[in-house]
Amino acid sequence: MFLFTKKTSVRICQFLLGSAVVAVLSLPQAQALHSYHGVITSSFRASAQQAGVDNQLIAAFTDIFSPRLDFKRELRRGDRWRFVVKDRREGIAAAEYVPRRGRRLRAVRYEIAGRSALHYSPDDSHSLQRAFLRTPVKGGRITSTFSRRGRFHPLLRVVIPHFGVDYSARIGTEVMSVADGVVVRATYNRINGWYVKLQHYPFYHTAYCHLQKIAPHLKKGKAVKQGDVIGYVGASGRATGPHLHFSFYERGRYADPLRKQFPPKTSVPQPYRADFQQQARNWLSLLPPYPPGA
Numbered sequence: 001m002f003l004f005t006k007k008t009s010v011r012i013c014q015f016l017l018g019s020a021v022v023a024v025l026s027l028p029q030a031q032a033l034h035s036y037h038g039v040i041t042s043s044f045r046a047s048a049q050q051a052g053v054d055n056q057l058i059a060a061f062t063d064i065f066s067p068r069l070d071f072k073r074e075l076r077r078g079d080r081w082r083f084v085v086k087d088r089r090e091g092i093a094a095a096e097y098v099p100r101r102g103r104r105l106r107a108v109r110y111e112i113a114g115r116s117a118l119h120y121s122p123d124d125s126h127s128l129q130r131a132f133l134r135t136p137v138k139g140g141r142i143t144s145t146f147s148r149r150g151r152f153h154p155l156l157r158v159v160i161p162h163f164g165v166d167y168s169a170r171i172g173t174e175v176m177s178v179a180d181g182v183v184v185r186a187t188y189n190r191i192n193g194w195y196v197k198l199q200h201y202p203f204y205h206t207a208y209c210h211l212q213k214i215a216p217h218l219k220k221g222k223a224v225k226q227g228d229v230i231g232y233v234g235a236s237g238r239a240t241g242p243h244l245h246f247s248f249y250e251r252g253r254y255a256d257p258l259r260k261q262f263p264p265k266t267s268v269p270q271p272y273r274a275d276f277q278q279q280a281r282n283w284l285s286l287l288p289p290y291p292p293g294a
Helices: 044-052 056-066 270-284
Strands: 002-016 019-039 081-086 091-098 105-110 118-120 141-144 149-152 158-162 165-168 174-176 179-188 193-200 204-214 229-233 243-250 253-255
Touching: 019 044, 019 253, 044 056, 044 179, 056 105, 091 165, 105 270, 141 158, 179 204, 193 229
Parallel strands: none
Antiparallel strands: 002 019, 019 081, 081 091, 091 105, 105 118, 141 165, 149 158, 165 243, 174 229, 179 193, 193 204, 204 229, 204 243, 243 253
């Protein structure tokens, strides 16, 4: 932990020619910064807990980088991470993840007038949040990937194409919309069970199948935001066990969501770029150093 300076005002009066002239000066007031760092040995959660990071900040760190980093499949032993927190109510101010192989990821929290604060990359000024989330289920484990050639269907006992990605998760696990959109269907059939289909932007659709139930009040024509809960993992319809079958469509055709490269959801507007880069440099300089040899 080290100190961060926050400006506070004091009045200093000078008397000149019998009249009072008031000058307002800014003097520093000490405020504690909390910083953390670690090295991956088995998982980010284990590494963070060993460094004394609580569950709230662990979730905040994974939320920042999950649009660009799969914490289930892409972490490797020896990867490094670090971040700094000024105010717990605001969350993480700056963070970094450095894989042993691959590109370093950095994020700095920045607030633009009239907008909610987001974490942007200082390398390109784009938000880390993508137009589409990487996964519709937090903590879900991929059990079957997209395949046009086909896979052996455990119920039909034949090889058929698998136009989607299956995520294994406990019954009742929340299922989220991967992007802003509008409900096209929220209904039941004997194959998909309870399912929801959404339209996103002009050319994309997504479908969420075998739900235990659909979120209350979700109906055709309702607008949803990225991350909104639209249903809950189940085993309805033609399913062998609890899981979510997630399908992605581009211009009416099935596409593999795990191979798609989605654009950032937003970027720092040009008039704010210089200010953002200056603040980013300041915050990144406050990240804790990695231990020798890490």
